[in-house]
Amino acid sequence: MALPQKVRLVEMSPRDGLQNEPGPVIATDIKTGLIDRLAGCGLTHIESASFVSPKWVPQMGDAAEVMAGIQRKPGVCYSALTPNLKGFENALAAGVNEVAVFAAASESFSQKNINCSIADSLERFVPVIEQARANGMPVRGYVSTVLGCPYEGDIAPEQVAEVARDLYQMGCHEISLGDTIGVGTPLKAKRMIDAVARHVPVEHLAAHFHDTYGQALANLYAVLEQGVAVIDASVAGLGGCPYAKGASGNVATEDVLYLLQGLGIETGVDLDKLVATGNWICGQLNRHNGSKVGQALGGKGKQQGETA
């Protein structure tokens, strides 16, 4: 299949990127500053918060304040995770544009992450999706551990396909396939997409790859060839996974954008501004910039970051 001409980047850094950040809870104005800068880069879909239990994920405890503090840019979708009805109600009140439910392809990961089985999680999502529909809000569905689980090891592509199919049939408009611990390689990624695409049209799939083993760009190239045209990424490669020691963040948005530009694929995102934003947030968090492109273009980006 020919490569897509356009790719939609879904920015993960305010949620997946920050949810596991060690140390004290990050100030709300840093989170809103990040989101506003990302919107200024031309990103049209920003996962901005997570309406989960603050006991489970303290970094996301100010989700409502974050949503209230951002300067909404027309045309940008500000989305949030909602694991249950309580999360949905809070997200609705906070004015998010899209909610996301999240399941796993591995039973053990499901238990550790959301404290229930895969089947129970799907049942829990039914009223969330119903309420979202009643309020005209789109729902995204995640499947985690699609290329490997920290507890169960390899995950069969058919197992991923079943959960993806269920979420799609329940009404999720897009299924984001998460290599949560970044263990995948291109052949595995292709086999997984082949299996899922038998149940969910490829135009409704997104790739959500972490970069722990440095394979994320190769995996993305492989699935682009299969027609996947929505990519989740996190500026400066922010993120990690609390259940997988050493797991790194999402693939860096700057690195994905550089790859896509080299392939002549349109995204509408400005690389210089993105690099500046990556440098800015790393400075705020006193953190290493996990983007190779961010490092390579760092000086240039930094200068522009002051105005980004």
Ligand SMILES: CC(C)(COP(=O)([O-])OP(=O)([O-])OC[C@H]1O[C@@H](n2cnc3c(N)ncnc32)[C@H](O)[C@@H]1OP(=O)([O-])[O-])[C@@H](O)C(=O)NCCC(=O)NCCSC(=O)C[C@@](C)(O)CC(=O)[O-]
């Ligand atoms: C799902 C639960 C809530 C179950 O947690 P639980 O303890 O089984 O649920 P519960 O219903 O017994 O509630 C426990 C307490 O949490 C409260 N609570 C309950 N729900 C909410 C809510 N929505 N918002 C705020 N508070 C909530 C509830 O009110 C109660 O408060 P208490 O009575 O003890 O004071 C919990 O396990 C949880 O919040 N998990 C979230 C974990 C998480 O966010 N993980 C990271 C995101 S997933 C991910 O990273 C993968 C992904 C998407 O990025 C893709 C990839 O990389 O592969």
